[in-house]
Amino acid sequence: MNGYERTLAFLNNRAVDRPPFHPIIMRWAARQAGTPYRDFCLEPEAKCDAMIRCAVDFDLDWVTVMSDPWAEASAFGVEVAYPENDLPVDTGGHLPDAASAARLSPYNPLENMRCRNRLAELEVYRKRIGDRYFTVGWVEGPVAEYVDLRGASEASMDLLMEPENAARAMDVITESALVFIRLQVERGAHCIGIGDAFCSQIGPDLYRQFAFGRQKQLVDGIHAAGALAKLHICGNTSAILPEMIATGADIIDVDHLVPSMSGFAGLLAPHQVFSGKADPVSVIQDGSPEDIRQTVMRDFRDAGGRCIVSAGCEITPDTTPGNMHAFRKAVDAPETQ
Amino acid sequence: MDTILNKLTRCIEFGKTDKAAAWPPDMKDQDGADELALRALEEGHPPDQILDALIAGMEVVGRKFSENKIFVPQMLMSAKAMKAAMTHLKPAFESGAAKRKGTFVIGTVQGDLHDIGKNIVAMYIEGSGYEVVDLGVDVKPEQFLVEIDKHPGCVVGLSALLTTTMINMKRTVDVIRETHPKQVICVGGAPVSEKFCREISADFYSPDPQGAVAFLNRLAS
Numbered sequence: 001m002n003g004y005e006r007t008l009a010f011l012n013n014r015a016v017d018r019p020p021f022h023p024i025i026m027r028w029a030a031r032q033a034g035t036p037y038r039d040f041c042l043e044p045e046a047k048c049d050a051m052i053r054c055a056v057d058f059d060l061d062w063v064t065v066m067s068d069p070w071a072e073a074s075a076f077g078v079e080v081a082y083p084e085n086d087l088p089v090d091t092g093g094h095l096p097d098a099a100s101a102a103r104l105s106p107y108n109p110l111e112n113m114r115c116r117n118r119l120a121e122l123e124v125y126r127k128r129i130g131d132r133y134f135t136v137g138w139v140e141g142p143v144a145e146y147v148d149l150r151g152a153s154e155a156s157m158d159l160l161m162e163p164e165n166a167a168r169a170m171d172v173i174t175e176s177a178l179v180f181i182r183l184q185v186e187r188g189a190h191c192i193g194i195g196d197a198f199c200s201q202i203g204p205d206l207y208r209q210f211a212f213g214r215q216k217q218l219v220d221g222i223h224a225a226g227a228l229a230k231l232h233i234c235g236n237t238s239a240i241l242p243e244m245i246a247t248g249a250d251i252i253d254v255d256h257l258v259p260s261m262s263g264f265a266g267l268l269a270p271h272q273v274f275s276g277k278a279d280p281v282s283v284i285q286d287g288s289p290e291d292i293r294q295t296v297m298r299d300f301r302d303a304g305g306r307c308i309v310s311a312g313c314e315i316t317p318d319t320t321p322g323n324m325h326a327f328r329k330a331v332d333a334p335e336t337q
Numbered sequence: 338m339d340t341i342l343n344k345l346t347r348c349i350e351f352g353k354t355d356k357a358a359a360w361p362p363d364m365k366d367q368d369g370a371d372e373l374a375l376r377a378l379e380e381g382h383p384p385d386q387i388l389d390a391l392i393a394g395m396e397v398v399g400r401k402f403s404e405n406k407i408f409v410p411q412m413l414m415s416a417k418a419m420k421a422a423m424t425h426l427k428p429a430f431e432s433g434a435a436k437r438k439g440t441f442v443i444g445t446v447q448g449d450l451h452d453i454g455k456n457i458v459a460m461y462i463e464g465s466g467y468e469v470v471d472l473g474v475d476v477k478p479e480q481f482l483v484e485i486d487k488h489p490g491c492v493v494g495l496s497a498l499l500t501t502t503m504i505n506m507k508r509t510v511d512v513i514r515e516t517h518p519k520q521v522i523c524v525g526g527a528p529v530s531e532k533f534c535r536e537i538s539a540d541f542y543s544p545d546p547q548g549a550v551a552f553l554n555r556l557a558s
């Protein structure tokens with residue numbers, strides 16, 4: 001079975017040789033491949049090359065287009081600097097206030113370099129690996145993107161002080177994301193991830209008010225375009241996991257800060273699975289192979305077997321290749337079969 | 338009794354900055370922290386007493402945040418209300434008419450741009466009666482040295498949210514200790530732990546602002 005077949009079979013409740021292995025790698029992938037982070041973010045060939053090499057060397061089942069949150073923000077007008085070997089930084093062009101956020105206009109992904117690159121990455125994947133790996137495109141969710149455009153503190157306060165303006169901006173963000181989704185699926189993405197990490201910080205009421213409906217719209221859009229949907233919110237999402245599941249996303253990411261998946265597994269529809277949830281720092285980076293094995297087994301059990309094996313969020317750059325191999329091996333433990 | 342100071346406490350608790358503020362909806366058109374702090378001073382309440390009222394509000398906010406009853410947006414609104422009130426108290430502190438308990442110099446370490454947690458800690462500590470010097474994000478070790486020299490006896494707080502910038506936290510501690518071996522430094526941020534704090538020879542770790550305030554209060558007493 002290849003990574004694509006394994007992932008599809010697992011999602012469809014068909015027999016698999018082992019559960020799929022989908023660790024989120026960005027800075028770690030660049031480091032393993034010796035690729036400067038600027039090139040990783042800006043050169044489709046460089047990113048895809050690093051990702052494919054890691055997928056081969058560490059027997060991952062997927063490849064993604066993830067590197068940093070600034071693609072859509074740059075299309076909306078945020079200025080981003082790309083240090084040679086460090087993370088990109090937003091340097092200006094943010095929305096100065098909620099009133100200007102309300103006047104946000106949709107962007108055309110084909111007119112922005114970062115968005116075009118994402119499409120190019122998916123084309124590289126299609127050309128180089130076809131249907132051998134599960135290929136995942138990406139869009140920022142409504143709340144995360146609003147945070148990228150306004151700044152986290154300002155965005156947070158807008159949700160309370162200027163809810164109508166924030167909501168209007170998020171409608172435009174969602175509308176643009178739907179266009180970007182279709183273009184990514186046309187380029188061969190099997191699945192589109194929605195990254196909306198900040199949702200873990202706003203509490204269940206604001207999540208329902210601002211995020212749930214729009215995330216559901218994105219999931220429906222992804223399905224209508226013919227792909228699968230993944231919803232990524234890291235942090236402690238215990239209070240919103242039922243809604244995250246209710247968006248209908250096929251893969252629901254769960255971070256280690258959620259104490260256990262056991263109370264939520266019963267809410268999954270037959271086509272849905274979790275993906276998670278080892279602590280990237282204390283377990284995957286700093287733990288022993290045995291710690292990693294125990295954690296993977298426990299989480300898999302808690303999820304009633306409906307869990308793609310991954311860490312709660314990005315694999316840290318300092319994680320050793322040895323621990324990554326141990327992580328992959330943990331998927332073979334008899335308890336996960 | 339609903340005194341002006343009780344009202345002020347409630348404004349901090351619920352994040353009511355000023356009369357015009359739309360949040361919270363059920364306090365619409367009521368005076369906020371801004372107007373009430375000014376009036377309390379005009380009515381002759383000593384600044385220390387007003388500060389106590391603010392601290393009482395902050396304590397409730399901190400507790401609710403720890404218990405997941407409020408979240409980052411509400412916490413930031415309380416911070417904003419606190420700031421609004423503090424603007425009026427500042428002259429009293431600066432003239433010496435009221436006493437601050439000490440100075441806290443805080444920043445997010447070099448390479449790290451996460452500042453929400455740091456901002457919450459800063460406002461919590463300011464709200465607990467300390468002067469806070471906030472150096473912002475991506476702060477080089479040398480910038481801390483400048484502030485330490487300006488504020489002898491201050492406590493330094495370092496925040497980091499990335500495993501890759503925790504190393505810069507260590508470097509910051511090392512650079513500070515080279516010239517200021519006795520400088521008190523406390524650290525925090527999601528990936529930081531008690532163990533890491535000991536490894537880099539910082540003095541104190543707290544997972545939340547309340548712990549940091551308790552630590553500062555112990556030092557100050």
Ligand code: B12
Nearest residue numbers: 152234235313450451452453454494496499500525526527
């Ligand atoms: C918001 C956010 C962002 C925003 C930051 C906006 C801002 N102005 O802060 C943006 C979009 C810019 C961002 C960027 C990135 N982020 Co980010 N981000 C987050 C997120 C969603 C929330 C962080 C937050 O604000 N928490 C809320 C506050 C209140 O909590 P806190 O900071 O922990 O603070 C509390 C305590 O720790 C403590 N505390 C904090 N500081 C201090 C200091 C002292 C002295 C004390 C005593 C206590 C203390 O008190 C606070 C209040 O209780 C988290 C994921 C999540 N869901 O948790 C990821 C997360 C922190 N980000 C992460 C990553 C990887 C990134 C990027 C590298 C992504 C990328 N590839 O580009 C970049 C890095 C940019 C950079 N150079 O810093 C990772 C870090 C992983 C790791 N451990 O290394 C996280 C954990 C997501 C994940 N699971 O992978 N991010």
